[in-house]
Amino acid sequence: MPARKKIALIGAGNIGGELALLAARRELGDVVLLDIPDKEGLAKGKALDIVQTGACDGFDARVTGTSSYSDAAGADVVIVTAGVPRKPGMSRDDLLTINLKIIRAVAEGVKANAPDAFVIVISNPLDVMVYELKRITGFPRERVVGMAGVLDSSRMQAFIAQAAGVSVREVRTLVLGGHGDTMVPCLSYCTINGVPVGQILPKDKLDAIVDRTRNGGGEIVKLMGTSAYYAPAAAAIAMTESYLRDQKRMLACAAYLDGEYGFKDLYMGVPTVIGGRGVERVVEIELSSEERAMLDKSAAAVRELIEASRKL
Numbered sequence: 001m002p003a004r005k006k007i008a009l010i011g012a013g014n015i016g017g018e019l020a021l022l023a024a025r026r027e028l029g030d031v032v033l034l035d036i037p038d039k040e041g042l043a044k045g046k047a048l049d050i051v052q053t054g055a056c057d058g059f060d061a062r063v064t065g066t067s068s069y070s071d072a073a074g075a076d077v078v079i080v081t082a083g084v085p086r087k088p089g090m091s092r093d094d095l096l097t098i099n100l101k102i103i104r105a106v107a108e109g110v111k112a113n114a115p116d117a118f119v120i121v122i123s124n125p126l127d128v129m130v131y132e133l134k135r136i137t138g139f140p141r142e143r144v145v146g147m148a149g150v151l152d153s154s155r156m157q158a159f160i161a162q163a164a165g166v167s168v169r170e171v172r173t174l175v176l177g178g179h180g181d182t183m184v185p186c187l188s189y190c191t192i193n194g195v196p197v198g199q200i201l202p203k204d205k206l207d208a209i210v211d212r213t214r215n216g217g218g219e220i221v222k223l224m225g226t227s228a229y230y231a232p233a234a235a236a237i238a239m240t241e242s243y244l245r246d247q248k249r250m251l252a253c254a255a256y257l258d259g260e261y262g263f264k265d266l267y268m269g270v271p272t273v274i275g276g277r278g279v280e281r282v283v284e285i286e287l288s289s290e291e292r293a294m295l296d297k298s299a300a301a302v303r304e305l306i307e308a309s310r311k312l
């Protein structure tokens with residue numbers, strides 16, 4: 001009988017808790033919820049609550065809470081949400097100084113205890129956090145990826161489905177670039193069951209949807225006073241499942257670029273294939289001149305933040 005896979009969640013806050021529930025419910029493996037010593041009770045409490053949910057729902061997964069990295073030893077997948085989320089009025093970039101310190105500590109813990117893990121970073125500002133984790137762990141680029149594009153694409157998908165009055169399952173969207181105000185929702189790849197969305201929705205509605213997608217995170221922060229967590233967790237679970245079950249889904253993820261799209265030594269949202277070997281491929285696609293210009297602008301914004309992080 002093969003052992004179950006082990007999924008370590010670094011950060012047991014809003015997204016961490018939801019990730020634990022989804023991973024356990026889908027029986028992706030046993031789950032370790034890790035937080036700082038002050039929040040060990042929160043991690044342990046959520047773990048217990050989820051184990052008891054398993055009794056109601058009938059799923060088998062061991063879920064434990066801890067503040068010790070030794071409990072994450074040998075994890076197959078690590079998902080990092082450690083850090084602080086945005087408050088109303090803040091941009092993701094405003095989190096840089098505080099979350100950089102946290103990601104550095106997390107990277108050391110992961111490197112020492114889960115050296116073979118596939119690592120998904122969620123903490124913001126995303127593109128810099130994932131860059132920093134890769135830099136400190138020294139893990140190959142196939143095993144360190146950032147979650148943003150799946151979430152941003154899902155947001156756009158939901159808005160288009162609502163506007164067109166169709167099932168969200170028929171809508172395909174692609175959002176590339178950095179996970180910030182400069183993200184690039186690619187209308188040229190947006191279809192409703194293969195039909196270009198421009199044939200179904202008028203330009204003014206599509207422009208409004210592009211805008212709403214770009215501000216999709218901020219819209220929720222304004223309403224709730226903190227960041228979204230259900231959809232971010234669902235997005236990271238889709239990536240985890242594609243890896244663990246070798247599904248080879250093509251998903252927009254923040255991947256390390258080594259010449260693709262003309263960028264080097266940078267993390268940014270691009271189409272990737274996620275399978276049993278991790279980020280198996282960065283897929284280079286044609287972009288309209290307008291989209292290409294937006295991608296360049298987005299890359300420059302990410303680069304600027306990476307440069308700022310080097311001084312901190």
Ligand SMILES: NC(=O)c1ccc[n+]([C@@H]2O[C@H](COP(=O)([O-])OP(=O)(O)OC[C@H]3O[C@@H](n4cnc5c(N)ncnc54)[C@H](O)[C@@H]3O)[C@@H](O)[C@H]2O)c1
Pocket residue numbers: 010011012013014015016034035036039081082083084085086095099102105106121122123124125126147148151179226227228229232
């Ligand atoms: N990539 C995305 O698309 C996306 C979407 C939403 C939120 N986020 C980001 O995800 C992060 C987490 O959001 P959340 O809503 O779960 O926040 P949260 O505050 O609910 O949870 C974060 C947890 O991290 C813990 N933590 C802090 N330092 C730690 C350390 N050194 N080791 C382990 N744990 C530590 C905190 O104690 C807290 O429990 C934020 O940075 C947020 O901006 C990213």
